[in-house]
Amino acid sequence: MKTKFLNTLKIYFAFVLFLIVISLLAYKLLPFRPQFPYYDAILANLSSVQLIWHWANFDGVHYITIADKGYIGTGLIQAYFPLYPLLVGWINKIIGNPLYSGLLFSNISFLLALYFFQKLLKVEKIKDKKWPILFLLLFPTSFYFIGLYSESLFLLLTILSFLSMRQKKWFQASVFASLASATRLVGIFIAPALILEYNQSLTKLRKKNKLVKLKQLLLFIISIGGFLLYCWYLNKNFGDPFFFARVQSKFGASRQTDKIILFHQVTWRYIKMLVTVKNNNLLYYAVAQEFFLSLGVLAVFIWGWFKKIKRSYLVYAFFSFILPTLTGNLSSMPRYVAVIFPLYLILSKIKNKKVKICLLIVSTILLIINTALFLRGSWIA
Numbered sequence: 001m002k003t004k005f006l007n008t009l010k011i012y013f014a015f016v017l018f019l020i021v022i023s024l025l026a027y028k029l030l031p032f033r034p035q036f037p038y039y040d041a042i043l044a045n046l047s048s049v050q051l052i053w054h055w056a057n058f059d060g061v062h063y064i065t066i067a068d069k070g071y072i073g074t075g076l077i078q079a080y081f082p083l084y085p086l087l088v089g090w091i092n093k094i095i096g097n098p099l100y101s102g103l104l105f106s107n108i109s110f111l112l113a114l115y116f117f118q119k120l121l122k123v124e125k126i127k128d129k130k131w132p133i134l135f136l137l138l139f140p141t142s143f144y145f146i147g148l149y150s151e152s153l154f155l156l157l158t159i160l161s162f163l164s165m166r167q168k169k170w171f172q173a174s175v176f177a178s179l180a181s182a183t184r185l186v187g188i189f190i191a192p193a194l195i196l197e198y199n200q201s202l203t204k205l206r207k208k209n210k211l212v213k214l215k216q217l218l219l220f221i222i223s224i225g226g227f228l229l230y231c232w233y234l235n236k237n238f239g240d241p242f243f244f245a246r247v248q249s250k251f252g253a254s255r256q257t258d259k260i261i262l263f264h265q266v267t268w269r270y271i272k273m274l275v276t277v278k279n280n281n282l283l284y285y286a287v288a289q290e291f292f293l294s295l296g297v298l299a300v301f302i303w304g305w306f307k308k309i310k311r312s313y314l315v316y317a318f319f320s321f322i323l324p325t326l327t328g329n330l331s332s333m334p335r336y337v338a339v340i341f342p343l344y345l346i347l348s349k350i351k352n353k354k355v356k357i358c359l360l361i362v363s364t365i366l367l368i369i370n371t372a373l374f375l376r377g378s379w380i381a
Helices: 002-029 039-046 050-056 059-069 083-095 098-123 130-137 142-146 151-166 170-181 185-200 210-223 225-238 263-276 282-306 311-325 333-339 342-347 353-375
Strands: none
Touching: 002 050, 002 098, 002 130, 002 142, 002 353, 039 050, 039 059, 039 098, 050 059, 050 098, 059 083, 059 098, 083 098, 083 151, 098 130, 098 142, 098 151, 130 342, 130 353, 142 151, 142 333, 142 353, 151 170, 151 185, 151 311, 151 333, 170 185, 170 210, 170 225, 185 210, 185 225, 185 311, 210 225, 263 282, 263 311, 282 311, 282 333, 282 342, 282 353, 311 333, 311 342
16 A cells, blocks of 8 residues: 555656646746736735746635635635635644645645545556546646645545445445535536445345435435535525525626526537637637537547446536536636546547547647646636
């Protein structure tokens, strides 16, 4: 076990070093043009070293605000679920700097996520474990895992939940799922995956048992418990249990939460944008990446269905993918799909080694570009 964790440490430090090199080059070659507010009032005041605080660009500012002041008295940030900033706030009581607290917590979470991901790969009997790990590390937006974002914590909790399912530790899996649902909204989709896994583990005789049905209900409620608690909190303090959804449309990302926009409608919107937006600016790059990466990931999930990937993985993956698109926008999709770890399991199933290498090369190029642009203040996802 010690040797395996040391191997994980080596992988983690190689990944971080790679991103640090990119950040240094970006710092030297690109001007800092922040496209988000409060960086000077919050981030720059927490550290005099821009190479450190730029890992909290964009949404990192909101997580710091919640960790430091909570939700009361501030607007819009209720869109961010509470577990990550709450834990950062607890660590901050010891460290005394929410920026350093958040970055430390994110990096520890990602290190643990890598370790338990390798354990899950072993349980799934993946012969060549390097492929899913490489697809994870070199995904175009994997830099978010070490930034002041909830991605690393959410990835860790989802992996722990599915690992517990595979070990038939149902209540443990439901607790991790509950924590995930308090971290990101799509955490609620672990619940149906858990029930599916649980049902598949039962014999036909046990399925008829009323106690089994009661346990299914209990597992489901526990699995979405974090989400339910946050809804209770919002209703108590803001008079609306779904206040997190209502404020989404005010963030300026053209999201619609008052009605459902189907995926084919979103696709048509993006085709029109690709035709009308000038292709010589960063907006076009962001739109093109959102569109083609989203279509590519969806194609991988569909392919995974025909490759007979475990249905619990696909249920979680598909619903986690489709939910953000129902707001009529693919904004942030390159970041959202990065935490859907079954994606990397499916990609590792590609038999043609040359295809996998080509995918990794393209992904690495995008990762370098995205990391550099994000750290210099440009919107990526």
